Amino acid sequence: MIDDPLREPAWVRWTLIALAVGAMVLLVLLPLLMVLSAAFGEGFRAWWAALEEPDARSALSLTLFTVAIVLPINAVFGTLMAWALARFRFRGKRLLLSLIDLPFAVSPVVAGLCLVLLFGSQGWFAQWLAAHDIKILFARPGIVLATLFITFPFVVRELIPLMEQQGADEELAARSLGASAWTMFSRVTLPNIKWGLLYGVLLCSARAMGEFGAVSVVSGHIRGLTNTLPLHIEILYNEFDTTAAFAAASLLSGLALVTLVVKFWIESRHGDVIAASHRRTS
Amino acid sequence: MNLTLRQLGKRYGAIAALDAVDLDIASGELIALLGPSGSGKTTLLRVIAGLLSPDSGRVLFGEREATRLSLRERNVGFVFQHYALFRHMTVAENIAFGLRSRPRARRPDKAAIARRVDELLQLIQLPEFGGRYPEQLSGGQKQRVALARALAIDPSVLLLDEPFGALDAKVRVELRRWLRRLHEQTGQTTLFVTHDQEEALELADRVVVLHNGRIEQVGTPDQIYQSPASGYVFEFIGRGNALEGVVRDGRFVSGDGTSRFAAQGIADGHVVAQLRPHDFERVDSGKIDSDGSDDGDGIRARVLASHLRADRITVELAVGEIAKPFEWDMIDSTDAAPPKVGERVILRPTRAKFYPRTA
Numbered sequence: 001m002i003d004d005p006l007r008e009p010a011w012v013r014w015t016l017i018a019l020a021v022g023a024m025v026l027l028v029l030l031p032l033l034m035v036l037s038a039a040f041g042e043g044f045r046a047w048w049a050a051l052e053e054p055d056a057r058s059a060l061s062l063t064l065f066t067v068a069i070v071l072p073i074n075a076v077f078g079t080l081m082a083w084a085l086a087r088f089r090f091r092g093k094r095l096l097l098s099l100i101d102l103p104f105a106v107s108p109v110v111a112g113l114c115l116v117l118l119f120g121s122q123g124w125f126a127q128w129l130a131a132h133d134i135k136i137l138f139a140r141p142g143i144v145l146a147t148l149f150i151t152f153p154f155v156v157r158e159l160i161p162l163m164e165q166q167g168a169d170e171e172l173a174a175r176s177l178g179a180s181a182w183t184m185f186s187r188v189t190l191p192n193i194k195w196g197l198l199y200g201v202l203l204c205s206a207r208a209m210g211e212f213g214a215v216s217v218v219s220g221h222i223r224g225l226t227n228t229l230p231l232h233i234e235i236l237y238n239e240f241d242t243t244a245a246f247a248a249a250s251l252l253s254g255l256a257l258v259t260l261v262v263k264f265w266i267e268s269r270h271g272d273v274i275a276a277s278h279r280r281t282s
Numbered sequence: 283m284n285l286t287l288r289q290l291g292k293r294y295g296a297i298a299a300l301d302a303v304d305l306d307i308a309s310g311e312l313i314a315l316l317g318p319s320g321s322g323k324t325t326l327l328r329v330i331a332g333l334l335s336p337d338s339g340r341v342l343f344g345e346r347e348a349t350r351l352s353l354r355e356r357n358v359g360f361v362f363q364h365y366a367l368f369r370h371m372t373v374a375e376n377i378a379f380g381l382r383s384r385p386r387a388r389r390p391d392k393a394a395i396a397r398r399v400d401e402l403l404q405l406i407q408l409p410e411f412g413g414r415y416p417e418q419l420s421g422g423q424k425q426r427v428a429l430a431r432a433l434a435i436d437p438s439v440l441l442l443d444e445p446f447g448a449l450d451a452k453v454r455v456e457l458r459r460w461l462r463r464l465h466e467q468t469g470q471t472t473l474f475v476t477h478d479q480e481e482a483l484e485l486a487d488r489v490v491v492l493h494n495g496r497i498e499q500v501g502t503p504d505q506i507y508q509s510p511a512s513g514y515v516f517e518f519i520g521r522g523n524a525l526e527g528v529v530r531d532g533r534f535v536s537g538d539g540t541s542r543f544a545a546q547g548i549a550d551g552h553v554v555a556q557l558r559p560h561d562f563e564r565v566d567s568g569k570i571d572s573d574g575s576d577d578g579d580g581i582r583a584r585v586l587a588s589h590l591r592a593d594r595i596t597v598e599l600a601v602g603e604i605a606k607p608f609e610w611d612m613i614d615s616t617d618a619a620p621p622k623v624g625e626r627v628i629l630r631p632t633r634a635k636f637y638p639r640t641a
Contacts, residue, residue, distance in 0.1 A: 167366075169362045169364060169366035172362075172366070173362060173428075173431075174379065175353045175354050176331065176332075176333075176354070176356075176359070176432075177379055177432075177434075178380055178383050178384060179379070180354075188368055191370045
């Protein structure tokens with residue numbers, strides 16, 4: 001047998017694998033287990049009680065509410081934006097492409113502060129908002145806006161490379177065969193990007209549920225009203241209510257695990273589509 | 283349907299992709315748009331399809347003004363170089379797409395669409411392939427499906443962009459013969475883009491040679507090959523050897539005086555003589571004197587190398603001070619042994635084309 005030139009000696013392989021597995025266990029698995037053990041440390045009853053508490057309920061429902069608004073908006077606008085950027089050439093396109101990454105580049109706290117500057121009592125729109133009795137900061141709209149800003153890039157970033165790789169030929173072919181714009185989009189464009197889109201939406205939802213920094217700045221931490229799950233956890237933790245904090249944390253981890261399972265399923269079934277888009281991004 | 287192009291122009295910055303292109307195509311013709319990359323052939327095809335809009339000029343489908351019609355309104359069958367089959371649809375769904383996408387009033391019923399799909403599957407000789415997906419097909423099969431999909435809408439013209447460009451050599455030859463037969467069956471007005479002269483000459487009724495956005499020559503393959511209208515067409519259409527010189531009193535003399543041959547009927551002046559590699563005959567070598575005092579007709583050359591090809595021997599020759607070696611094809615290699623490297627030979631052109639020198 002001829003040795004594979006890329007095949008390292010056994011001890012190198014095993015050392016590397018052991019290092020990788022060790023790092024995963026130490027950095028990811030162990031903390032997750034710690035969260036669960038702390039959450040159930042005082043028994044299932046205490047865990048359930050911590051979650052049944054009205055503030056916890058309200059935090060969970062606010063988080064889900066935010067996700068429910070942010071996901072469709074990001075899916076629709078992300079798809080439109082990706083389509084515009086992948087299919088058309090226009091002045092300022094490169095600038096726009098870099099701006100899409102801004103939410104990734106800038107610290108979430110700064111993003112939150114930007115919203116305060118715009119909508120706060122000293123902000124640009126303060127008078128107009130006061131005159132119309134619209135509350136954005138320290139209320140749900142602020143939290144939704146902050147989350148939208150933070151999670152905007154996921155769908156766009158996922159779709160642009162995919163659409164560029166697939167090219168416009170199929171869409172042009174559809175048009176030349178007489179398809180209307182809507183027929184083209186619904187029967188050619190969307191089916192071609194659906195798994196990439198779902199993947200982007202999934203990453204987006206994971207981030208939307210977990211977002212802390214930007215939301216923390218604009219929320220005002222009003223218990224039972226403007227606390228999302230991550231903010232709720234922080235408050236409990238700061239008040240040394242460890243069991244309740246970890247109970248809520250276990251819930252958030254559970255949501256994350258569900259996301260991960262779905263992500264794994266998409267990757268294993270439609271990995272080719274997603275891998276193609278990631279090759280281009282990296 | 284016949285097709286008329288008038289004064290089509292398209293610029294990209296300083297570069298003219300199309301420059302005052304006029305062309306008349308009769309109904310049922312099979313036309314090759316031939317040229318190297320950047321010659322404007324693909325731009326021309328895309329302007330006809332409505333994928334690009336021209337800066338100036340007109341496109342007419344029959345009597346109908348089509349210049350401002352959108353891609354969708356033109357009803358052209360466009361076949362892309364990389365097929366552009368809908369990857370998530372079966373072959374049958376791909377072919378049916380155009381009919382299914384019609385507005386309800388003009389849409390055939392399901393049974394009629396299914397019949398049409400079956401017909402087309404027969405036509406492209408893939409009757410059993412309706413249920414397959416594009417990724418399960420070979421390149422040649424994909425291209426045939428793309429063709430069937432375009433034919434399904436009864437297009438006014440069929441436009442093919444480098445239809446065989448992505449296929450390997452053997453499949454390419456098979457597929458173009460098949461396309462030729464298909465065209466004879468359907469009589470569909472067809473234009474295809476290619477950079478391959480052989481493909482254009484073998485397949486097309488007429489060949490349009492493009493160069494820098496202009497039409498250099500339009501003609502039957504025979505006209506194009508036998509009487510290239512310009513030195514450019516001559517060089518592009520096949521291998522050639524160029525020799526600069528002067529024609530006086532029906533005789534050509536090269537710039538350095540070492541090559542001389544008849545140029546009957548050619549006006550006096552500076553010319554470039556163009557010679558195909560197979561249009562030479564060797565003059566008896568006994569006539570060459572060592573001091574070069576021979577003053578008969580012929581091209582004096584020194585052998586640089588000879589290459590054995592499948593059907594010929596190609597001899598590379600140094601002629602005078604010309605940097606690019608001449609090529610001479612010895613087709614009938616049985617009775618003539620190839621000359622040795624370094625040997626001096628005299629060749630007499632059996633056919634030559636003369637083009638005015640531009641510079």
